[in-house]
Amino acid sequence: MIDRFQAAAEAAGAVVGRFPTLAEAARHVRETTGGPVAASELPDAVRKALADLRFASPQEYRDVRFGLSFATAGVAATGSLLLELSDPAGRGATALPPVNLVFLTASTIVPDLQSLSGTLYRLLASHPSSYLSLTTGPSRTADIERVLTIGVHGPKELHILILEGE
Amino acid sequence: MSRKIIHQKINDAFLRRALGNFAAQYPAARARAFEGEDFEALRERISAARKESLRILPEMVQRFTEHAERTGAVVHLCADAAAARDTILEIVRQKGADLLVKSKSMTSEEIRLNHHLEKAGVRCLETDLGEWIIQLAGERPSHMVMPAIHKNRDEVAALFSRETERHCAPDIPALVEVARETLRDGFLSAKVGLSGANVAVADSGAIGLVTNEGNARLVTTLPRTHIALIGIEKIVPSLAEALDIVSMLPKNATGQKITSYVSFIRGPSGDGRELHLVLLDNGRSELARHPRFQEALKCLKCGACANVCPVYETVGGHVFGHIYVGGIGLVLTPFFHGDRNARDILGLCIGCRRCNEVCAAKIDIEGLILDLRERGKKLPAQKPLMGTFMRNRTLFHAALRAAYLAQKPFQGRDGRIRHLPLVLGCDTGNRSLPPIAARPFRDLARERVAAKPLVPGERGRVLFFSGCLADFVYPELCRDVMESLEKLGYAVVFPQEQLCCGIPARYSGETGIARDMARLNTEALLAERADHVVTICPTCTMSLKRDFPELLLGDPGRHARALELAGKVVNFSELAARSIVEIEAPGEGAAVTYHDACHLRRGCGVFQEPRAVLERIAGRPVREMDGHDGCCGFGGSYAFKYPEISYEILKRKLDSIAASGADTVAVDCPGCRMQIEGGLDGAGSSVRVEHTATLVAERLRGE
Secondary structure (H helix, E strand, O other), rough: OHHHHHHHHHHHEEEEEEEEOHHHHHHHHHHHHHHOOEOOOHHHHHHHOOOOOOOOHHHHHHOOOOEEEOEEEEEOOOOOOEEEOOOOOHHHHOOOOOOEEEEHHHHHEEOHHHHHHHHHHHHHHOOEEEEEEEEEEOHHHHHHHHOOOOOOOOOOEEEEEOOOOO | OHHHHHHHHOHHHHHHHHHHHHHHHHHHHHHHOOOOOOOOHHOOOOOOOOHHHOOHHHHHHHHHHHHHHHHHOEEEEEEEEHHHHHHHHHHEEEEEEEEEEOOOHHHHHHHOOHHHHOOOOOEEEEHHHHHHHHHOOOOOOOOOOOOOOOOOOOHHHHHHHHHHHOOOOOHHHHHHHHHHHHHHHHHOOEEEEEEEOOOOEOOOOEEEEEEEOOHHHHHHHOEEEEEEEEHHHHOOOOOOHHHHHHHHHHHHHHHOOOEEEEEEEOOOOOOOEEEEEEEEEOHHHHHOOOHHHHHHHHHHOOOOOHHOHHHHHHHOOOOOOOEEHHHHHHHHHHHHHHHHHHHHOOOOOOOOOHHHHOOOOOOOHHHHHHHHHOOOOOOOHHHHHHHHHHHHHHHHHHHHHHHHOOHHEEOOOOOEEEOOOOHHHOOOOOOOOOOOOOHHHHHHHHHOOOOOOOOOOOOEEEEEEEEEEHOOOOOHHHHHHHHHHHHEEEEOOOOOOOOOOOOOHHHHOOOHHHHHHHHHHHHHOOOOOOOOEEOOOOHHHHHHHHHHHHHOOOOOOHHHHHHHOOOOOEHHHHHHHHHOOOOOOOOOOOOOOEEHHHHOOOOOOOOOOHHHHHOOOOOEEEEEEOOOOOOOOOOOOOHHHHHHHHHHHHHHHHHHHHHHHHEEEEEHHHHHHHHHHHHHHOOOOOEEEEEEEHHHHHHOOOO
């Protein structure tokens, strides 16, 4: 399932890395980003693992190079990530920076979109309002001469960090 | 549609190349996207769900409204375009805004939102790359999914240079970067953003957006007020139906498995933010109640009908459509933008039915276009004249005989017609026409003697319905049909009372005449005892099988008789294929390539039988050509009404034929034969075009 997810995500233009532990994934994030990071809601454990990272304020998102988020689930058939982005600032963190890093726990990968419908249904019903985003690869366009061009208004790069041991 | 505009689009080299490349790539990309998926089952589900939702549309609106309001969203139900525009303007003004950032919304094009808001002093900023390009150019989308497919990089660079007041090179990645950088300020400074919605979910009040560029996420995130403009037909009962649509859209639209972003938005995101859901009726409620045309509202706006349309490929969406383009655009235009705007474009459909084959919601697009023509404009002199001639067999046939004499001055030495004087008002467009025969088959039929069967025992009694073109232009083909079937063991009769099948009348919107033809032909063809009624023109087949019972629905007795007739109608190749076991061709003849007639393949679902008959009875191996099921550009009177478009479509077919290397093209339609033969003759080719029946007859005669 993880292999299928990785193949589909890579076919969609994402960069996929697999990490045995959160600590190793966190180290990779630190090494990649260096500077400040725009982050959407992250689980406490992730925040803790990245405690030494500087998190940017939403006002800075326009100029920040890296966005960081944590996926609720992955879809193997299409290499998609399900992101819960009900907080507008968190949404901005995945939409404005040119490079997005997303954690994905391997055990949350499901085979296809249909098998995600229960989760989607639950998430849509559980809060008074919600914003769910299925993200597949970086932002893209083919609006000029149908030439595929990666990175228009959204991220130009999408890095998926699969946590295999968690 | 003016000939000048058509001519201009046909001669727009970039447009032709862009559309041609896309048309060539789309089928394979689409097939890959649907790998492992059951397209038919998926579209069947979508179609059924849409139909049910349309049946209870007011209830769907109410359910969606209730659930959406519970999330804190404000729902505005707008009866028409003006009400929706006013509502949106009011929200923008309340927020003290003078800028509206937009992500792509065809519905906002429908109500011409930008035009009206700009007049009221609100600047609209399109952020979808294609939409921004055409906004800067002051044009309208030429495709529902790829709005700027008609613009090349040089034009885009010039537009961007003008807008940004600096030089932008015609380099696509650089141009995309210019859009990213330039539009950022708009996203960050706007107080109000407007999106469309691909789907709205009744039981949660959520909307779904299917996008690639990421602009919709910015439009629905950065401004504190989000307006979504939604046609009420987009409401589905629950997430299950929404996911079917999400699964269908990208695959059918552009051949993508899924888009970069699929977002479900339910309610405003707290913190004093606002979400306004503007539900647009604009004639939808009324259309949803129409017994026939409600089907049009099942449309998901995927644009696939344009992607496969040979006419769209030739002239683009600025000709083939109004604001909504492609096949479904022709259908939706009269309802959303009036008969005046629809009148010129409804005639542009060639009737090849490829759109029906790929429609995500299984809409009978071609059939709806035909029915809409009936409502459209009719030439004042057309009706009485057409009716009088077609209903009266003697008069009709006398007129065709007169035409035989009149054509004499225009015939070349080989009898073919290559130039027609302009007074006749039609243009052969680089094709030659076959002459009207000296004696139609209906006269020859009286004198002929039946051929002896090659195998003992009678297989059944057959009535031969020849269709007008074969009767008057290809009498030798009619002879081949009767002779082949007789040799295959059938008793064949040519009923002298048969008339035109009525298709020309139906295609011109003259349903009354078509109904008379249905009545008269049903009587003529049921007057004699027969097991089968054999046709050699698939358009006639569709008329006899599908249209006659429908046209005679109002009269239960006649309807029942039409159904009885429909049960007997069969295409020549279908019937011949049943004799394969007894008659096997001895040895192999020269290879042929096969052209699938649109109405045979997509109208009757017949494509294996003719190939089997060619290989196993006629002894001619079939060498497939690229695009064997693509339209030849004939379309009946279409070839004379729009000769330039017809010829452009034909050229693609001629190229495929040449590339196949075969010296003969087999086809099961006299119309396709006439078109392809004319094109090959015009191009100086020696490739021969024959109806499958003729190739069978040749073999059975031992030629």
